[in-house]
Amino acid sequence: MLLRPRRPLPGALLFAGLSLLLLAPLAQAQSEAYRRGYDQGYADGLAAARQTPWPAGAAPNWPGSYPAPAAPITLHEARYGTAERACDARAGIARALANQAIPVLTVNNGLCGDPAPNQRKFLVLSYSCPGQGPVRQSAWEGQPLDLSCR
Incomplete structure (x- = not known):
């Protein structure tokens, strides 16, 4: 027995389905841009971590300066x-x-x-x-x- 709907889909459901179809490419483009930005941020952070640190005390009270090595206790x-x-x-x-x-x-x-x-x-x-x-x-x-x- 084949079931057929007696009335057409409600307009709101049809509108929601069409909206999803139209917005899917936009969401895909946003996620690709997010991924590119994430990858670039990761690469920049890795490059910064591999750089030689500033000499200890080179710029005191500057937030980017590194503390002097700890003295032995x-x-x-x-x-x-x-x-x-x-x-x-x-x-x-x-x-x-x-x-x-x-x-x-x-x-x-x-x-x-x-x-x-x-x-x-x-x-x-x-x-x-x-x-x-x-x-x-x-x-x-x-x-x-x-x-x-x-």
Whole structure:
């Protein structure tokens, strides 16, 4: 049995179908232009990343200048955990800060494991920078800690 519609399609549906047919080439052209722009932006960003950076301190306070490399930090003590249970986090901190231009550390269980499960932990840290005396800092779990030598 062949089903045939008893009345023609409503005018609004016919208009919508025709509009889609007419606008499809425009949408295709816009997506091609978007893709070309995206590809060009990617190429420009890659080329900029491959350029040699400005020398450190070449233009102080200019947003495009690069910070001077971080001075080596000597860790004296790093205790992560609670007052009752803690671990030595010096090795984890050294790993976390390796090859970072700006020595910012996030205090978390990645430093030396979880010495006190289901409890709020903190880090107590003692370190020194070249030519400076020892610095003592502390932070709660989840907080960032800036260890810059300034």
